Amino acid sequence: MQLTLSTISEPNRFNIIELLKQGPRSVSDLVELLNIGQPQVSRHLRILNEAGLVKVRKNAQQRIYSLEARPFQELDEWLDSFSRLWEERLDNFEDYMSDLNGKES
Amino acid sequence: MQLTLSTISEPNRFNIIELLKQGPRSVSDLVELLNIGQPQVSRHLRILNEAGLVKVRKNAQQRIYSLEARPFQELDEWLDSFSRLWEERLDNFEDYMSDLNGKES
DNA sequence: TGTGTATATACGTGTCAACGAATATATTGG
DNA sequence: CCAATATATTCGTTGACACGTATATACACA
Structure with a gap:
């Protein structure tokens, strides 16, 4: 759960997820659509994969x-x-809690 | 959205949220229930507050x-x-996407 | 098999955020 | 106002992670 959250919270990975929501994509597709280099995309995909958020298929x-x-x-x-x-x-x-604790601010 | 995610993904803040889910709590309550010091609790509460995830009331x-x-x-x-x-x-x-991209693995 | 394309990894650097300890600020009651 | 309680902030250090560059691996086709 927290692994899921921390993985998604990184902005580039969030963007990748938004793109993959529309359907499967190759790495080079993602590189074109995002404004980051290919090694970064691969790295983020690996992290997403290790967190169980994505799966890979070879073509x-x-x-x-x-x-x-x-x-x-x-x-x-x-x-x-x-x-x-x-x-x-x-x-x-x-x-109810206010009454328990006394008056309000 | 991403601010919400990154804020929640920190383990101590996640625990704080789980506790607050049951109802409002004072700082000292949280200090007792969590295994971290009071300054840390206050600091995490400030971050949660700045992210708009919690509100404060004085008593x-x-x-x-x-x-x-x-x-x-x-x-x-x-x-x-x-x-x-x-x-x-x-x-x-x-x-369908497989057919678009060619054969499968 | 060798070359090109597609993807993954390694490495060094810089930044950011969490932590513990110490200290500061608020609020109440005497 | 003073002392005690409750909460907040500051500071220095440290570990994690994202980045860019360079390089390595996988795969297909000639």
């Missing part, structure tokens, strides 16, 4: 990268545990 | 921190854009 000399669904599903499930933050009436809960 | 000398819903909602909405990854049949899409 001649090309490597076709695509997104792996599971980690994003897990992130989504983790966020479900926050649902009470907005789906239930948070205000009432906060007022 | 005497205490500062009561609680989660802010919006960034988590935004994260959830961002993940919605990945829904096709698992809700629709990805396999067909991949086969």
Whole structure:
């Protein structure tokens, strides 16, 4: 979970993920679409792969990268545990805590 | 979005968020529950606050921190854009791309 | 097999952020 | 105002990581 988060939080990897969301891409495709050099793209792809966020497929000399669904599903499930933050009436809960602790600011 | 991600990805801040998910907490509460010093807790809380992930309320000398819903909602909405990854049949899409690019591995 | 294309790795450098320790600021009650 | 409690900030150090350049590996086709 935290590996997923820290991996995605790097801006270039975030951009790579946004591109792969539209479909599989080769490394050279990504190099053209991003403004960074090929070694950097390969390196970020390796990190994404090690974090389980992408998978690779060979096509001649090309490597076709695509997104792996599971980690994003897990992130989504983790966020479900926050649902009470907005789906239930948070205000009432906060007022309750205020009363417990004394007056407000 | 990326500020949210990088902020959450730090392990101590992730733990703080998990605790705040259960309800508002004072700094000293968090210091007891986590295994890090008070200055570190305060520092992480400041970073969480600057990222808009928590809000503060004063109660005497205490500062009561609680989660802010919006960034988590935004994260959830961002993940919605990945829904096709698992809700629709990805396999067909991949086969389609394979045909476009030539033969498979 | 050798050459070109596609991708990956190695290396040195610079930056950024987390940490612990020490100290500063706020807030309350006496 | 003073002392005590609660929280915040500063400082110096250190480790992790992203970058660019250079080089290595994989694969296909002539």
